[in-house]
Amino acid sequence: MTSPLFLSQNASVNSEKLDSLSLEALYALADKMGLDLPTGLERLFVMEEILDALAEDSEDRRSSSDEALLVEEKKYSGSESDSLDLRIDDSPQLERRYNETMIRALVRDPSWAFAYWDLSDAEKSSMLGDESAPPLFLRIIEVDREGGELKHGHFDIPVSLEDLQWYINLPRSGIRFRIDLCSRRGVAAGSRIRILARSNLVDSPRQELRPGTEGIDRAGLRLLQLSGIGDMRIHTQILDNPIRITPPGMELQPGDSD
């Protein structure tokens, strides 16, 4: 239902808006939109870059397969629509952190988890003051239903002192895991690992039918078909994540595809 006319209408609205801004404000806006523009550009070129980026954004959204999002968006039509938000208020009103050493894990989908963490000022300054400060890393540890660690069920992701969050590519769906924020002194077998913070336990959701489905009778299978199971990206067996970026030394066996 893309309406090119709508986009061009908004382009002209946005042109009107941009025209009212100083060159400095245009640069600030471009910066807010994540555009990396060289300094010294003519005003017209800065405007063009902004309008191009906006049009691209807009088209991406409309061609998205996210039906729910598109429908929901119409509720908010009285607002900015596709036009530019000229408020340059990107500086966060909130402090980014709470001066504590912690880590929390959230699961996004079968392939990705998100972790955010922090180190207290005291912890951080002791590390900053130490030239041989041990590197930080996240250890993603697969656990059983009771929370016990699985043998060989972990992998590490190095992070820096400046990092405060990370999206983690999971090896497969349907696992329970936790994330430890760690530092390591020394290398290889002789290394000493210190756990700075331990996350909550999380379960990555499944994308495969439960074992035992083969026990469903013909009537049940027919009803699953009639429910549209064929169109739902549901697998019949657990797969390793095909797009996973495998850390060195943690290569996994490739899974079967459906």
Next chain:
Amino acid sequence: MAKGQLALVLNAHLPFVRHPEHPRFLEERWLFEALSETYLPLLRLFRRLEADAVPFRLTMTVSPTLASMLGDKLLGERYAAYLETQLRLASAEEERLGSDPVFGPVVRLYSALYREDREDFETLYGRDVLGGLDFFYKKGRIDLITTGATHAFLPLYADSPEAVSAQIEAAMVAHRRAFGKHPAGFWLPQLGWHPMLADALRAYNVQYTVVTTRGALLGSPTPHRGSFAPVQCPSGLTVFVRDAAATKAVWSESEGYPADPVYRDFYRDIGFDLPLEYLAPYLEEDRARIFTGLKYWAITGSTADKQPYDPAAALVRVREHAANFLAERSAAAERAAPHMDRAPLMVCPYDAELFGHGWFEGIHWLESLFRQAEEFPLGIVSLSEYLRAYPESQVSMPEFSSWGDGGYAEVWLDGSNDWTYRHTFKAVERMTELAERFPDESGLRERILNQAGREVVLSMCSDWSLLMRAGKASSFARRQVEDSISNFGKLYDMLCSNTVGTEWLTRLEKRNNIFPDLNYRIFRKKR
């Protein structure tokens, strides 16, 4: 074998937007547009069906945030003023186009719409739209249910039972305040389900909810009736399953009924077509171009060369689409019935605002559907009615799921909105700490604690995350979260330092006046 059963579920929800500190506020128009194009027209539809003795059943969520806004005096006044502006605009347009054989009838359609809205809002309901809904609730025509207090995306808070309970309990209290009854059902915001909700919802005596087809089919064990019957969690909560085909027929922006070329184009609005000087008296103070609600063109297709909207042709099509929907569902029920031990059920949950606001002809589609239903081998039921007929279902636990892109939490947890969780989780944690530290407060300290609780639940609203991801009104959305968190921070500091800014607190209570009955103890640790 009993005939197929069809259950329509509408989720009426808007996030809490109320800014008395400004004389007018752009985002308050979300409510005004939905009132004009969806909520009041829906009530008119119910009255017409009732008058003609057409049997109709509907399950409908009125979210606590929406209920609060619909019951708010200030927003009521502002809506009345909005209607007057719309009527003046429609009148100016009638003067400009009234004699035009093509656009004249379309303009008059809007004049009639806003006149009816004003008549209903002011005279019939005395500005009490909730009362209008309650009338049909008490008559048993619609089954009103609730949803998360501020529509938080609950699966992401699965690890925080205090956060989840606060969202459920504040919603229950708000529902009882608005309608005087305990809701039987709970709409999952964004259809976001996590297995921990099975116990959490039952703890509040919720009987049923609805999940996506995919979430149910991935459940443990696999439901052997597919989406044609609900499942029951071990806790006793009944979980209805969305019908995938019925969803696509109405929901899809590309293939669904609302995309038909003959229907009115949502995006082409005179607010972007006509000269600013002409529109200025009807716009907000900053005179920025906005959607006015007056749209004269048909969808036509992917072309800039739009055809004028023909309301008569659209009405013919809407009847065809309603008949087609009923025929398709009847056929699906007929295919499923031989494999079932009970009547196949098809649950069709949609956003209420799709009807009328997003899809202009949607209210007529619903009307046509109810009026034609008797011609098809289908029974139309509410979810409560179905549950009374079939209290037992297969025991199965659905999988983590939502109706968002990808089927999980991708929409509400991505680079645009992930920063919010650090703050909302911290706020919940600190609120729990406060509730434990001050379990029996009264007077001023209790007021501070209650307001702190309100700010925490407001910060969890999933609509803000969605808007940040969509890039629409994203600064506004971000500011809502920041304001709630920052307000909470100030209240927390007041309690910790034992200093109270009474004037500021009173101002905040007046501005964020949602959940007047909220009891901060809902955040106490769940043991």
